[in-house]
Amino acid sequence: MSTAKITPSAASFATSIKHLAGIQLPRCQSTIFTSNSTKFRAPRRGFTVSMAASIETPLEVCVKQSITTPNKLGDCPFTQRVLLTLEEKHLPYDMKFVDLSNKPDWFLKISPEGKVPLIKLDEKWVPDSDVISQALEEKFPKPPLTTPPEKASVWVYLLLLLTYSFLIQNRHACGSKIFPKFVAFLKSKDSGDGTEQALLDELTAFNDYLKENGPFINGNEVSAADLSLGPKLYHLEIALGNYKNWSIPDSLSYMKSYMKSIFSRESFINTRALKEDVIEGWRPKVMG
Numbered sequence: 027m028s029t030a031k032i033t034p035s036a037a038s039f040a041t042s043i044k045h046l047a048g049i050q051l052p053r054c055q056s057t058i059f060t061s062n063s064t065k066f067r068a069p070r071r072g073f074t075v076s077m078a079a080s081i082e083t084p085l086e087v088c089v090k091q092s093i094t095t096p097n098k099l100g101d102c103p104f105t106q107r108v109l110l111t112l113e114e115k116h117l118p119y120d121m122k123f124v125d126l127s128n129k130p131d132w133f134l135k136i137s138p139e140g141k142v143p144l145i146k147l148d149e150k151w152v153p154d155s156d157v158i159s160q161a162l163e164e165k166f167p168k169p170p171l172t173t174p175p176e177k178a179s180v181w182v183y184l185l186l187l188l189t190y191s192f193l194i195q196n197r198h199a200c201g202s203k204i205f206p207k208f209v210a211f212l213k214s215k216d217s218g219d220g221t222e223q224a225l226l227d228e229l230t231a232f233n234d235y236l237k238e239n240g241p242f243i244n245g246n247e248v249s250a251a252d253l254s255l256g257p258k259l260y261h262l263e264i265a266l267g268n269y270k271n272w273s274i275p276d277s278l279s280y281m282k283s284y285m286k287s288i289f290s291r292e293s294f295i296n297t298r299a300l301k302e303d304v305i306e307g308w309r310p311k312v313m314g
């Protein structure tokens with residue numbers, strides 16, 4: 027079984043300081059944590075130990091193995107969502123690569139459905155990215171990924187929660203239809219069947235939402251909803267570009283900047299699939 031141990035990135039540590047303190051770091055201060063900085067580069071291991079104080083042993087996660095490159099992470103958007111959550115919460119993790127075309131016995135024993143992602147929490151293997159994200163939020167609440175703006179006091183937050191629970195629920199559902207519409211268009215063999223327009227309608231609605239509420243789904247800070255949608259948009263961009271020579275229209279500028287800012291996060295760069303894996307991963311669906 028091949029594994030890879032990962033510690034959280036220094037740049038996402040800077041984000042966490044903002045979350046924890048509820049303040050905006052001055053630009054010059056935050057840059058000392060970027061990985062490009064040679065002058066002030068932080069000792070990564072030291073950071074990991076002090077920031078991830080609540081957890082000393084890396085969390086074990088079963089992930090899809092690359093189908094194109096040995097010992098690399100594969101192209102599962104649900105797995106990336108879980109890894110993104112771990113990265114954004116500065117939790118160290120240990121990836122166990124699973125060959126989904128030839129599932130090993132040890133994996134089938136812990137995953138009756140034979141699916142990744144799977145994470146070990148409190149000595150139990152937990153499946154499903156929805157369940158895992160929720161469990162991580164409950165077990166490691168800081169930095170929060172599901173709460174509305176942190177500047178609101180607890181009481182204002184509770185009041186807002188009661189008053190706008192409908193709105194908040196809608197925010198979390200936001201963009202959720204993009205993935206099925208993308209898959210329908212990708213698989214479509216008939217250019218006049220309306221699947222392209224259906225995807226465009228969904229993307230336009232999301233673009234309008236971001237214009238009013240962005241830059242992220244929850245406003246100024248990235249949240250669990252973005253970590254779920256980001257990997258799916260990454261697949262959309264690569265697969266539709268490759269198989270249909272299609273890209274998101276420039277007129278959807280909020281959507282485009284949203285993707286750019288999610289894709290350029292260090293957490294995303296650390297956990298994204300190889301482009302060739304995304305292309306190969308979708309091939310059977312496109313050809314089928």
Ligand SMILES: N[C@@H](CCC(=O)N[C@@H](CS)C(=O)NCC(=O)O)C(=O)O
Binds near residue numbers: 101103104142155156
């Ligand atoms: N609802 C699950 C979906 C997980 C899923 O479908 N994973 C795929 C890989 S992306 C898988 O393991 N498929 C099993 C297989 O290919 O045999 C989640 O959110 O975690």
